[in-house]
Amino acid sequence: MEQERAPGPDFIRRIVIDDVAAGKHGGRVQTRFPPEPNGYLHIGHAKAICINFGIAADFDGECYLRFDDTNPLREDVEYVEAIERDVRWLGFDWDDRLAHASDYFPQLHEFAIELIRQGLAYVDHQSAEAIRTSRGTLTEAGTNSPYRDRPIDENLEFFAAMTRGEFEEGECVLRAKIDMASPNVNLRDPVLYRIRKVAHQRTGDRWCIYPMYDFAHTLSDAVEGTTHSLCSLEFEDHRPLYDWFLEHLPVPHTPQQIEFSRFNLMFTVMSKRRLKQLVDDGHVEGWDDPRMPTLAAFRRRGYTPESIRDFMGRIGVTKKDNVIELGLLENCIREDLNEHAPRRLAVLKPLRLVIENWPEDAEEWLEAANHPNRPELGTRKVPFSREILIERDDFMEDPPRKFFRLKPGGEVRLRYAYIIKCESVVKDENGVVIEIRCSYDPATRSGSGGDPGRKVKGTVHWVSARHAVAAKVRLYDRLFMAPYPGSGTDLGAELNPNSLETLDAAMLEPSLAVTAPGERFQFERQGYFYVDGDGAGDARPVFNRTVTLRDSWAKIERQAMAGQSGR
RNA sequence: UGGGGUGUAGCCAAGCGGUAAGGCAACGGGUUUUGAUCCCGUGAUACGCAGGUUCGAAUCCUGCCACCCCAGCCA
Numbered sequence: 001m002e003q004e005r006a007p008g009p010d011f012i013r014r015i016v017i018d019d020v021a022a023g024k025h026g027g028r029v030q031t032r033f034p035p036e037p038n039g040y041l042h043i044g045h046a047k048a049i050c051i052n053f054g055i056a057a058d059f060d061g062e063c064y065l066r067f068d069d070t071n072p073l074r075e076d077v078e079y080v081e082a083i084e085r086d087v088r089w090l091g092f093d094w095d096d097r098l099a100h101a102s103d104y105f106p107q108l109h110e111f112a113i114e115l116i117r118q119g120l121a122y123v124d125h126q127s128a129e130a131i132r133t134s135r136g137t138l139t140e141a142g143t144n145s146p147y148r149d150r151p152i153d154e155n156l157e158f159f160a161a162m163t164r165g166e167f168e169e170g171e172c173v174l175r176a177k178i179d180m181a182s183p184n185v186n187l188r189d190p191v192l193y194r195i196r197k198v199a200h201q202r203t204g205d206r207w208c209i210y211p212m213y214d215f216a217h218t219l220s221d222a223v224e225g226t227t228h229s230l231c232s233l234e235f236e237d238h239r240p241l242y243d244w245f246l247e248h249l250p251v252p253h254t255p256q257q258i259e260f261s262r263f264n265l266m267f268t269v270m271s272k273r274r275l276k277q278l279v280d281d282g283h284v285e286g287w288d289d290p291r292m293p294t295l296a297a298f299r300r301r302g303y304t305p306e307s308i309r310d311f312m313g314r315i316g317v318t319k320k321d322n323v324i325e326l327g328l329l330e331n332c333i334r335e336d337l338n339e340h341a342p343r344r345l346a347v348l349k350p351l352r353l354v355i356e357n358w359p360e361d362a363e364e365w366l367e368a369a370n371h372p373n374r375p376e377l378g379t380r381k382v383p384f385s386r387e388i389l390i391e392r393d394d395f396m397e398d399p400p401r402k403f404f405r406l407k408p409g410g411e412v413r414l415r416y417a418y419i420i421k422c423e424s425v426v427k428d429e430n431g432v433v434i435e436i437r438c439s440y441d442p443a444t445r446s447g448s449g450g451d452p453g454r455k456v457k458g459t460v461h462w463v464s465a466r467h468a469v470a471a472k473v474r475l476y477d478r479l480f481m482a483p484y485p486g487s488g489t490d491l492g493a494e495l496n497p498n499s500l501e502t503l504d505a506a507m508l509e510p511s512l513a514v515t516a517p518g519e520r521f522q523f524e525r526q527g528y529f530y531v532d533g534d535g536a537g538d539a540r541p542v543f544n545r546t547v548t549l550r551d552s553w554a555k556i557e558r559q560a561m562a563g564q565s566g567r
Numbered sequence: 568u569g570g571g572g573u574g575u576a577g578c579c580a581a582g583c584g585g586u587a588a589g590g591c592a593a594c595g596g597g598u599u600u601u602g603a604u605c606c607c608g609u610g611a612u613a614c615g616c617a618g619g620u621u622c623g624a625a626u627c628c629u630g631c632c633a634c635c636c637c638a639g640c641c642a
Contacts, residue, residue, distance in 0.1 A: 008581065008588090036642050071641065128640050135638055139569045142638085173640050183570040185638050194640035213642045234636055237571045261573085261635090314590060316580050318573090321635055325578045328591045338604060373604065404602075413600050446600065459600045525601045553602045 010317035012258055025227040029061030032226055036068045037079035039272040040287045040294045041086045047263045050312040053092040065094040069102050070216045072200040086295040091305045101216045102202045104223050108211050111249050116155045123158035125172045135188050141181035142188045165208040169195045186241045218242045222251035229257040264323040267478040268293045269486040290544050291479040291499050302530025302546030307333040330547050337528040342370045345461045345509045346523040350389035353436040358386040368416040382509050384417050387465040389507050394460045404457035413459040419444040461524045468507035472542045475501040515541050
């Protein structure tokens with residue numbers, strides 16, 4: 001059944017299928033998700049996680065979580081903890097396959113020496129500046145370093161001295177000797193090792209030289225036994241270098257690098273630099289602010305890991321540049337929550353409504369379904385009384401056509417209760433409606449079946465004023481106004497000023513008085529809400545809106561608006 | 568004007584020489600005590616463009632165009 005929607009194998013899986021069939025790598029499949037612990041994981045990483053762990057699972061293989069921790073300057077344990085938490089939350093398990101590039105430092109060092117012995121690497125004493133200028137440009141070949149042809153013994157000696165810490169940072173580096181005239185800039189004698197006299201979060205002061213990405217990553221794959229090294233498109237022209245290392249060193253395995261396009265989301269920035277900027281500039285409250293695209297933020301927003309995995313399955317895996325519409329992601333979480341979230345009544349922006357013909361102190365507990373399409377989820381009771389609260393948006397004194405909510409003289413059904421009629425309105429001195437006076441029809445109680453011919457167009461949610469529970473509710477909208485933000489210089493100018501609306505006077509049905517962080521509900525007619533764990537210190541529960549319900553009335557309003565302004 | 572990639576509907580994406588899957592969005596209709604859900608229906612004479620090969624091409628060949636990535640002692 002689920003199978004029907006399952007897309008055919010993507011191009012990577014197709015390659016893996018062929019490899020397994022051909023008995024390549026002994027029929028084994030091993031992948032890895034290799035984050036650098038220098039920031040939080042965002043939803044773009046989720047694609048790589050799903051691909052790597054997903055393919056391993058599909059082929060009964062294994063996937064490592066390997067930290068590419070080769071630059072102690074920017075890395076921190078705070079990030080490794082956050083990354084582990086997020087990968088686990090997404091639903092993946094690496095068992096004992098947790099690794100770090102730093103675990104391989106000793107072997108990597110041996111490989112470097114081996115390259116020197118073969119005359120394929122040399123210690124370059126040029127300055128960083130000199131190395132850059134001699135690299136040439138995209139259209140002009142580079143020039144050889146004056147140190148390029150020094151004897152192997154000398155290189156061995158200098159590299160040993162580098163390792164011992166006898167040179168200062170920047171004094172020299174170890175470079176591969178490949179081809180300074182290569183049209184592929186990555187092959188113009190890339191730096192293999194640089195000196196960094198800083199402690200590493202795992203190896204401490206053991207090393208003062210650290211390997212560069214290409215060298216460390218390739219050989220970590222090879223040592224670990226990776227069969228398919230899956231990465232994003234920007235590493236495509238690093239592949240010749242990747243293969244060069246494998247060709248020239250006595251590696252135990254020869255993994256194959258395959259590149260896919262990273263995923264982009266409309267109205268979202270994904271680069272670590274820009275995300276950090278949002279945090280540092282105070283545009284959001286932190287890396288896990290629910291408006292951020294980090295996994296930690298999606299978690300606090302109320303997204304389920306299932307919905308994100310579903311989403312990743314739907315966007316596919318190709319080499320094509322892509323920018324996904326927000327609608328698809330929202331569809332995924334709505335689909336999940338529609339199925340699983342229990343329904344509740346909650347009034348976000350309350351307006352007092354008095355039922356004049358309801359006895360002063362009487363109350364009635366009405367039965368309400370927890371899920372309209374899943375009776376097995378049971379029912380609960382909600383109290384009804386003379387004074388109730390309805391949504392401000394559900395009343396209009398002078399409504400447009402097709403508004404079938406409450407209006408003067410109009411009738412509407414109160415969800416799970418009675419049909420009421422608006423008899424009059426009460427306004428304050430400024431003319432603002434502050435109370436609606438209604439009458440109710442006792443014959444119309446929900447479920448009573450009385451007078452089946454009696455129908456009203458609209459149904460409205462409500463809460464008994466006397467029984468209601470106050471709550472704090474956060475309404476989120478997209479962080480950016482610009483569909484493709486980040487292209488300009490001023491990120492702040494592209495922000496949506498209304499990305500967060502905090503409501504302090506939301507009123508909930510009493511069954512919501514006790515909730516646990518992490519619980520999800522649908523507030524009927526409004527959206528899905530998540531109980532945030534940051535409510536500490538506040539007696540009231542705090543709800544974050546995950547996503548609204550689809551709203552065809554809003555669409556009609558928008559079209560009407562467009563029709564008015566657009567001649 | 569070096570090298571590496573990519574171009575199928577608004578957004579994704581199948582297709583791999585035999586006459587354009589699917590999802591999301593959009594639009595129309597039905598059910599409905601959530602204007603929700605659910606259900607039904609509608610979209611490319613056409614696959615970046617131009618030639619060519621072939622009985623037959625989105626799929627093969629040639630040329631062109633557009634877009635993305637690369638010159639960190641970052642990953």
